[in-house]
Amino acid sequence: MSAGSAGPGESALRGVEAVVLVGGRGTRLRPLTLSAPKPMLPTAGVPFLTHVLSRLRAAGITHVVLGTSYQAEVFAEYFGDGAALGMELEYVVEQEPLDTAGAIRNVADRLREQDVVVFNGDILSGVDLHGLVHTHRHHSADATLHLVKVDDPRRFGCVPTDADGRVTAFLEKTDDPPVDQVNAGCYVFRRPVIESIPPGRPVSVERETFPGLLASGARLQGHVDASYWLDLGTPAAFVRGSADLVRGAAPSEALPARPGEALVLDRAEVSSEASVTGGSTIGADCVIEAGAAVTGSTLFARAHVEADAVVERSVLGAGARVGKGAVVRGGVIGDGAVIGAECELLDGARVWPGVELPPSGVRFSHDC
Known part of the structure; x- marks a missing residue:
């Protein structure tokens, strides 16, 4: 518009x-x-x-x-x-x-x-x-x-x-x-x-x-x-639209900062050894640990991505947590849900609020 x-x-x-x-x-x-x-x-x-x-x-x-x-x-x-x-x-x-x-x-x-x-x-x-x-x-x-x-x-x-x-x-x-x-x-x-x-x-x-x-x-x-x-x-589409807004590819008068590869909101802690790219939004009070890679994703407030985890084209709800070395690609993680260390979520997988997936290295391609 x-x-x-x-x-x-x-x-x-x-x-x-x-x-x-x-x-x-x-x-x-x-x-x-x-x-x-x-x-x-x-x-x-x-x-x-x-x-x-x-x-x-x-x-x-x-x-x-x-x-x-x-x-x-x-x-x-x-x-x-x-x-x-x-x-x-x-x-x-x-x-x-x-x-x-x-x-x-x-x-x-x-x-x-x-x-x-x-x-x-x-x-x-x-x-x-x-x-x-x-x-x-x-x-x-x-x-x-x-x-x-x-x-x-x-x-x-x-x-x-x-x-x-x-x-x-x-x-x-x-x-x-x-x-x-x-x-x-x-x-x-x-x-x-x-x-x-x-x-x-x-x-x-x-x-x-x-x-x-x-x-x-x-x-x-x-x-x-x-x-x-x-x-x-x-x-x-939601993830893509948010990323396009952050990068300036989609028009908006309400972006909280200048367009760029990432939007990091108040009090978020992003390690200097982490990678945040692709129009990702890191919500208030989020934590991104060393070695983690967040690409083209939207993280709601208080989400936590542990060391060496990968989050791509995904949405993490408020207070969600992705464990050490876990991989989330094209996933939707509900509020307060926990993805255990070394788990892998494939495109289309959704984890409902409050669900905790234990550390296992198991691949999930369905709703949890």
Whole structure:
């Protein structure tokens, strides 16, 4: 979400507010999301949502409504009314799952402006907000979708557009997709369109709202760009996104330090004989002992990596411990879990909070 602008200018965002949907349970990121909602997981030193909000503020959007559900109180406890960010934040709790469009409709009574930018709260994006809103207004669209081109669109629903960028269809996942551009999870709606979504029941934005708008003759516009984009819904993507933020490959206004190979937070102890690289984040009060190598990983507060251990492309929860000479590659270690000396965790292995794997030299490739 670029704070800069090429062409449309800062004035393009006058009369714009934002909705950020943060109600998901983040099941694909368990066990990390057992203790915190996905948008509140530490990501490059701060809760992921901080990166989203700070870039909205930098782009000139100050009124934001958060659509919450799972552990809803955590958001208000951390961000309050938004004054510390120079914003006005409001919270609307989703009492039962309403799907994407239903969640957007659920916050309609808090909206004030004619144009509303909507974000999925687990997307790390570099979309130029000024350009997105300019596209929306230039074409007098009812709704505008941020679209990105991907190498393998078979994993997504495709969104074809005509020569003028107008959306022509919404296609389900297929083995032979006709286009390589997909829905990036960021939209601009005219507020009356939001108010027309049926209230009080689950509504899918892709399967019901957008196809219904097309059928009615409404103008749906696509805004395609080549900006950074990543869905942080899986552990591998979460680790990659955090590392990209630390190294400056992904945009953020909230990084606690200058971009570099590592972000080491307050009171962390990193031995001069340890290696910390690849955009790793070492949380507050962590300990990295001599001979340890941490690469492209995210360590929450108080994690401990003992001597000669290797941690690659992994997440260590708060207070987790990796024993001497152990190897963790592509793993997710829950809060307070202990990996015994000489153990090896292979890609995809998850260790649940509080579990202790004894020193053994055994390889684990499954949940523990």
